[in-house]
Amino acid sequence: MPPVIARHVSKRYDGDVLALDDVTVTIESGELVALLGPSGCGKSTLLNLLGCIDLPTSGDVLIEDKATSRLSDDALTLLRRDRIGTIFQFFNLVPTLTLEENVALPLVLQRCPREEVVERTMLVMDEVGISHRARSLPAQLSGGEMQRGAIARAIIHRPAIVLADEPTGNLDSHNGSLVLDQLAALAGRGQAILMATHSEEAARRAGRRVRMLDGRILE
């Protein structure tokens, strides 16, 4: 059973704006899928639904065989906390916490023992190459460092699914390439990755491409 399934999903905002229209998509474990399309086509909305921070108006979103519409807020929260990692378009690092604390957040929320948090945080920061900036605040980091921090935070708790919204959109080509390498490596480890992007070059690094237009899947 694929860890991510969206079946005939529609999403309507404030009663009349149709952001998603009968979308069906699945992502297998170990698969890196690129979600392509122009601004406003519904990519972020689809990511929000798959990331369990929003619910469909109709249709089903199944995360590891659990229909999100039937889950309580607490159950959705636990699903996000334990099984999903999200890389936001604008990094969304908490400005008052250091990079290290930002990365550690998912483990802290899982109430992991302090020693384990410290150890795994250093490991994952080493992995993405930002351990030298551990004590810096987000405002003191470059765009590339912030994005790698966001990736570290998305994978530190070893989620089954990683959702990335324009992960290279705010980066130069060098940093963008590094990020794509890291995403590919994650897929190689068996995680299901969905990456929303404008960039054809980024999409070429994905195993499968899904195009969207006006809230629908084209291919």
Added chain:
Amino acid sequence: MILLRALVGGYLRSNALRAAITFVAITLGVALAFAIDVANDTAIASFSQSVDLVANHVNLQVTGSGRGFDEHALLRVQSSPGVLSASPIIEGELAVGVRSADFQSGELLHVLGVDITRQVLPAAISTTAGSFDVGQFINGNGIIVSDRVAREYRLRSGSVLQGFAGARSVRLYVAHVIPPGAQADSSVAFADIATAQQVFSRVGRLDRIDCIVQSSKLRSVAAALKRVLPADARVIEPRVRTAELQSLLRSFQLNLTALAYVALLVATYLIYNAVAISVVQRRAEIGTLRALGARRADIFRVFLIEGLLFGLAGSFAGLLLGALLAQFSVAAVSQTVSTLFAGTHADAAVYRPSSALVAFAAGVVLAALSAVAPALQAAGTAPARMMRSSALFEQRATGGTRIVTLAGIALLAAAAVAARLPPVRGLPVFGYVAAVAAIGGASLLTPALFALFLRPLAYTAAIAGTATELAVRAMTASRGRFAVAIASLMVAVAMMVAIAVMVGSFRATVVAWANQTLGADLYIGTPGASDASYQGYFRASDVARLARVRGVAAIDTYRGFSIPLLGHIVQLGSTDFDPATLPRKMRFIGRVDLRSLIAAMNAGDNVIVSDPFVNRFGLRPGDRLTVPTPSGIRSFRILAQYNDYSTSEGTFIISRPTFERLFADDTVDAIAVYAQPGMRLAQLRSQLLRAAAPLRITVTTNRELRAYVVQIFNRTFAITSALYVISIAIAVLGVVSTLTALVLERRTEIALLRYLGLRRAQVRGMIFVQAGVVGLVAGIAGVILGMILALLLIDVINLQSFGWLIETRWPWVFFLEAIGLVVVAALVAALVPSNIAATIKTAEALRAE
């Protein structure tokens, strides 16, 4: 902990000004509440010291009223089985420090005549009993005074203390000075029992006997003593008398405390707004944390803790500030208690841990409660919506306006119902409930009222110019937030308006009453600062001598004292019922045939009762009243009810002949003189002063006495004015906080507008327009709510607390002034935020975005 740091720590640092304002608001609110509590505690402590002065092991007291009881009772008490010790006591007032140019100057010492050879010694002198000449104290007209009195009048052991016991000049010798801190009320002095009897013309009489009895036989001894004592003597445990004194002050203190806590209530609006604003400003972080797996409960807890932290820090600082403010509040409250109830002189504030705990807990709990709504909002919003835009979030925050409005209407309806309910054990509990419901209801209606106001404003703003239009648009977008600032200011204004209406109406009613009932030309009293106690210093022979003075057409007398009745302390008064003077000194409620009333009052056991008496006991004309007198228990018929604003204790009055017959007391406290037509008052005054010799009397004209009444009135309400000024200050801080937050939040938007060509002056104008609108809406709503609260204060709370009938008067010009004042205050509050807005660095703000 990391969530707290993520959402609160850094945020508070970068919003230090607003955090400081919220902290100061809570500090002021708690400080005020604590200062008033301390003042009340101090008043109670010094007020009840006359009860507790003797050693702690006194467990039974025999007390009399008026001129006390025959001293032979002491022998009967001493010889009763079970009585281990009995100490006689005489109480009297000695005026000291009186200047000849101003006979109302100086102060009254509360002199306790004690027998220090007895086993039971007053606590204040027992510790130093061996350090002074007891023989000199007993046989040489000795007096023991406090350190404060000694310093104030430059006395030491052996000095002569010159004073007035009523109208009689008295010389006493200072036998000893009590060291500082040994007593709560430094105006208490001690004399030997025989000296006190002599000085206060009470030879052969006692006011009180303090007993130590076997505690296991307390009840049986009390019952046995009652059988051998006169009917008007009471045998009670000291705590009963303390409770009676406390109940006397209860309503006065409760009202003062309620007013003090309004300031804290205003401060809680600030916390609500502070936390609500911080929720909006941190919505992105909240959304991120929720998306990462933070639960609703985690987010809720963080914002609740933020409110709690404000509460804890503000309350702690509030206690410190309150302890300082107490120095002023103790003096103000002590003076009012002294004027209205009985003479006290509180030297040192009494800090009770329980009062500190209550004020601290009130600050913390209210702070936490005010954070609940925004914390729920933060926890309840879906993460996706949180992360989208502030406008959407605001929309949701103000989306529940209809429910809020309905809840507001329901609360106002509840207030109307509560206002009609009777008092609970003499306290206007439902009156307070109605006031709180009215404040809550009006606060919940504020968003709807503001929205109503914004609609026409939007049309006119388009004509008024860009700055106004932008200001109105911003207010429309953030109307929920503005509504809270308006509500807090509205509550403070309402409090000011309500108190102003109540005090103004009360003053007008009292002045009208004084004009009608102070109908004599001259009033004779005794030297020294007056208080609410009556000592009966004029004898019948003095009155007769003054009545014979040439130019005196008629003379009227009054004698009164406190007596315990129906579990409370009330005033018993006696006066002349004369057709020539009665209409000039009393105003009756309802139709009263004066001729038949006078005849009935002079003929037998009949009484008239004051408004507060009727309110307190529910006894009305036609009912009967049973009173213990030295001649036995008597039943009186209530014939009429009269207006009285001199005391809230409740007074019943019997005729002079009846009083003399039943109480064997021919003394008089005050004398009113009616001049013959054409007589010059200055001349009559001189003649009266001469005729009174060797008595030293004061003669006050009608006009002077009325002015004195107003002066006492104003002094009584001085502290309430201080309370509402502080509430207004707290609310204005709220406006500063809200406007600053909105400016900081709209930093980018303002920068963009500046980039596109909006001038600095226009940016400032935008903020001033918002402040002006906030002030105007709060002013109008505050006046309306204030009128509702005034009606509750006058017709429910005051009536149920004190029984005073007040004719409501609406000061329309003052209402306009109040609205103007609030608008000006709001504009002043806008100075800081408008400056912040005008100096935003355009490039920096846009780059940050």
